[in-house]
Amino acid sequence: MNPRRLLLRKMIYVGLMIPLVLLLAVLGMPAAPGAKGAPGSPGGVLARLREQHELSPTTLGDIDPTSETLKLATLGLRGVASTILWEKANNYKAKKDWTNLAATLEQLSKFQPNFVSVWRFQSWNLSYNVSVEFDDYRDRYHWVIRGLHYLDKGIRYNRNEAILVWDSAYFVQHKIGRSDERVQFRRLFKQDDDFHGSRPMARRDSWLVAKERFEDCLEVVDRGGRMRGSPLLYRSNPAMAQMGYAEAIEKEGTFGEVARREWKQAGDEWHAFGALDLPRTGSESTIRLNDYEPRQEERKALAAQLDELEPGLRQRLRDEKLAALTDEQRKALDTPPEKRSTRQMDLAAQAEASIQVGHQEQARRIRGENRKKALELAKQIDLIDDELHSLRSSRGIVNFEYWRLRAAFEQEADTVDAREAVYRGQQALAETDLVAAKRLYEAGLLKWRQVLDRYPQLLADENTRSITADDLGEVIDEYRRVLKLLDEPFPDPFILQDVLEHYQPSI
C-alpha cells in the first residue's frame, strides 16, 4: 500500500470517527446539577433515560466506591462471580462457618448492591436462619442484629425500595418483639445504643423502633418508592406496632396511666388508619375502613325510602316467592333448624335464597311516577352494598373491629387494673406466695368481669370471643393451679363462667 492510499484511509477513518464521537457525546452527556439551586442540565439522551427508568445508581441510593470498583474489576463477569459467591455462601452456611458466610455476604452485596433480593434473602438468612443455629441467646441476638445492619446497608444503597425498610421494621417487631427469646432480646435491644437515637432509656423499646421504621417505610412509599404487598396491610403496621408496644409494657409490669396513655395512642392511631383512603380491590376507587358503620346507616335510610315509595310491596313480593316454593321446600323451612335433616338443610338454604327480595327487583315492580326514583334508589343501594362488601373483607383482613375494640377497652382503668392484679398474682405465684396470688387473681378476675359486662362485644362476635377466651383462659388456668396448690375447690358458679364455656385449653 502506497503512502498516499494509507493517508487517505486514515483520513476516512478520522472522518468517520469525528461524527461518531460527537454523537456519543450528545447522547451520553451526563446530567449536571445547577449552581446555587438553579435547575441543572438534564444531560444527554442516555442520562435522561437512566433517570427516567431509575437505572442510574445515583437515583437508587448511595454509591459505594468499593462496589463500583469490584463491578468494573470483574470485567463483565459479575454474574459468574455472584453465582460463585451465592454457592459459597450456601456451602459456608451448611458447614456452619459463620465468619466466612458473613464475609461472603458482604462481598455478594458489593457485586449486587441494587439487587433487592440479595439484601432481603441474605438479611433474613442472618437474622432468622443463622441466629437460631446458636444455642446462647446472646449469640442469637448478635446475628439478628447483623441481619438488621445488613438490611440497613441495603437501604442506604436502595433508598426507593420501601420493602427493605419494611423488612427492617418487621425484623425488629417480629424477631426482637415476638420470638421465643423476646424477653432476653428486648432486654439486650434496650441496651443497644444503635437503634434508639436520642430516645430516653424509659422509651427505648423494640416495638417503638419497629413503629418508627414502619413509618419510615410509609414515607418512602409516599414519596414514590417501590413497595410490594397490600397498602391495607402495610399502612396498618405503625398502629399495630403501637398496640404491640402497649401490650408489651403491660406484660413487663408497666400499668397505670402510662399503659392507658399508650393504649389511647394506639386507639387514636387505629382510628387514623381507619380514616385513610385505601385502594379498593378490583376498582379504581378507594375506601375508608371507618366508613362501614356510616355506610350501613346510609343504606338503611335508602332502603326505607324505597319501601316508602310503595308500602307493603316488599312483603308482597316475599309472599309471592313463598307461595312458589315446593311443598318439600316449605316443609324444610318450617322445620326448626336444629331438627332439619341434611336434605332439609339444603332445601331450606335454597328456599331462603329464593325468597330474598332484591332492591332492583323491588324497584322494577314499582310503576308510575315513582319508578324512576325507585330505580335510582336501588342503584345507590347496590353501590353501597358493593362498598360494604369491600369494607367487610378489608376490615376482616386486618381484624379491624377487634383491634378497635381492644384499644378501646384496654384504655379503661378497670382493664389496666385487671391486668395489673393478674400480673402481680403471677409474680406472687412465681414466689410461691399462694395466698397473695389467690387474692390478686380473684381481684383481677373480678375486674375482668366488670370489663366484660361493659364490653359485651368481647364475647359476642365469634372471632373476638375466641381471642378473649384464649387470653383470659390462660389466666383462669393459672388461678385454677393456685387453688389446686392451696387444695381449694374451683368456685362454682365461677365469675367468668361465660369465658370458660368458650375456652379450649391448648394441649
Place this chain on the structure above:
Amino acid sequence: MVLETFHAVNFAEWIGPAAKVWLIAVVALLVGFALLRWLFAVLRQGPAAGTLSALNFLWAAAADLLLISPRRTLALAGLTIKESMRRRVVIVFAVFLILVAFAGWFLDPGSNQPARLYLSFVLTTTSYLVLLLAVFLSALSLPADIRNHTIHTVVTKPVRPSEIVLGRVLGFAAVGTVLLGLMAAISYVFVLRGLDHKHDFSAAAREQLAVMWRDARRNDSTQGIAVSTDRVQNHRHTVFFDPAQETVDEQGVRRGAIRTDTENGHEHEIQYVVPAEGEVQFVCSPPENHLLARVPIYGKLRFKDRAGKDADKGVNVGDEWTYRSYIQGGSLAAAIWTFENLRDDQFPDGLPVEMTLGVFRTHKGDIEKGVPGSLSVRNPATGDEAHVRTFASREFQTDLQVIPLEFQTGDGRTINLFRDMVADGKLEVWLRCVAPQQYFGAGQADLYLRARDASFALNFVKGFAGIWLQMVMITGFGVLFSTFLSGPIAILATGGALLGGLFSDFLYQLSQHKVFGGGPIEAMIRLVTQQNVVTELPPTAQTTVAKMLDKAAEQWMWLIWHMLPDFRVLSFSDHVAYGFDISWGLLAMAVCQTLAYVGPAFVLGYVFLKSRELAQ
C-alpha cells in the same frame, strides 16, 4: 478448626511407609522409562546398537545428574532471575499491593472473627498470585528460548541439560521466594494494622462510672458496675469496674487495670486513673489474644450410644453436614477422646481441655443458661472413671476447661490425674450431655489438649512456607512441561496440575462416581438440555453411550488423582487463620511431599530436554 479428613500427624511414623511407596513409584517410573528408551533404540538401530545407545544414554544421564556443577547451575539460576525481571514479575507484586491497599474496603473488621478473615485473605491472595506467577514464569520460559533460538547461546556452552533444568527451577524459586518474603512482611503489617483498634466510653457510661466512684469515696463497700464501651469495628465490650479491686493513694487517686470480655475473638486491657477532681483517664490496649498459635494434642474420637454400647457415630440431628455427631443428654451416650503419649512434665498446671461443641435442643429449656454437660477422665487400662466437673455449654465458642492435676470426685475420692488416670501415657476424656432430651455435637478435632501456645509470628511464617512449597512444586511442574511442550500447552498442563491439585478431593469424588450429575459427558448433556443433577436421564442409547464414556473418563481421573499432588496438604491457611500451630512434623511432611514431586519432575525434565535435538 474443622478437620474433615483428620489424621494424626506423626512424621516419624509417616515417613517410613511414605518413602517406601515413593521409592517403588520412582523406581518403576525410571525402569519403565529406561525400557522404553531401550525399545525405541532397538527398533531404530537394531538390538546391539540400540542396546549400546540406550546404555550410553543411561550412562550420560547418570553423569549429568550426579556431576552437576553448583557454579554453572547458580549462574543459570542467575540468568533465570534476570529473565524473570525482564518479564516484569514486579507486576504481580504491584497487583498484590493494590489488593492489600484496597482490601480494607471489602474486609469487614466488624466480623465476629476478624483475625480469621484477615489472615485467610492475605494467605489466599498471596497463594493465588504466587502460584499463577509460578505457572506463567516456569511454563513459558524454555519454550520461548527455544522458539527464539536463545537457548543455543546456553547449550553451546559447556553446560549439562540437568544444569539448565535445575538452574531454571532454582531461579524461578528464588524469584518467588523474594516476592513471597515481601508479601509475607506486608501481609503481617496489614493484618496487625487492620485489626488494631481501641475503645472509649460514651458520656452516659462515664456518668454512670462517675456516680459509682463518688459512692465509692463515701462508702468502701460500693458494688461494681458493668458498662459497655463505644462501638468500634462493629462491636462493643462489656467491662466490669469494681472499686474493691482498685488501688487508692494518699491523694485519693484511684487506679485500676481490668480486662474486657471477649468479643469478636479478642479482648483489651483498660488501665484507668480516677483523680480526686477532674476527668478520668482511660488507656485501652490494642486487641489481645486474637492472633494465636495454639499447639493442640488431638485424641482419637469414639462414641457410646444412649444404651452405653460402642457406636461408630452419634446421632444425626438433621444437619446436612455430618462432620459433627450428636450424643443424647441424660443417657449413657458419650463422646470419648483417647489421648496418647501424655507426660506429666508437659502439663505442670493441669490438663487444658479446649473444646468447641455443637448443641441441639429438642425443647427450649432454660434459655438463659447453656445446656449442662459433664467432663470425666477414664483410665483406659483399669477402666476407672472420675467425674471432673459439670459445665454449661456455649455453642461454637472455644471453651477451655482445665482438669487439675489433683481433684476431688463427687464420692470423695482424691484423684491424682497422671498417677491414677493416665496409663502408659494414655488417657480417655469422656464428654456427656447432662440435660435429658438435649444433645451435644462433636467432631474429631472439636476437643483437644491445648499443650501450649507457640509464637504467632513464627506460625505466620510457617503458613507462608506452605505457599512457598506449593510455588516450588508448581515451578517444578512448569519447568518439566516446558521441556517438551510448547508455551501455551505447557501453561495449560501446569495450570491443570495446579487445579487438579487444588481440587483433588473433587477429582477423587468424580472418579468414584460420587458427584451428583454424573461424569463430564453426562454433565454436558444435562447442561445443554437444562436438566437438574438429580433426575435420572432417559434410558436412551445416547445416555448409555454417555455413561460408558464417563466410565472411561473416571478411570483416567482416578489415575490422574493418584499422580497429582494434593495441594491441600501444603496449604496451612486454616491453621494460621484459626490460630493453630503448624507443627514441625506437618511442615516436614509437606517438605518431603514437595521434594517427592519436584525431584522426579527435575529428572524427567532433564530426560525430556536431553532427548531433544537442541541439547545434544
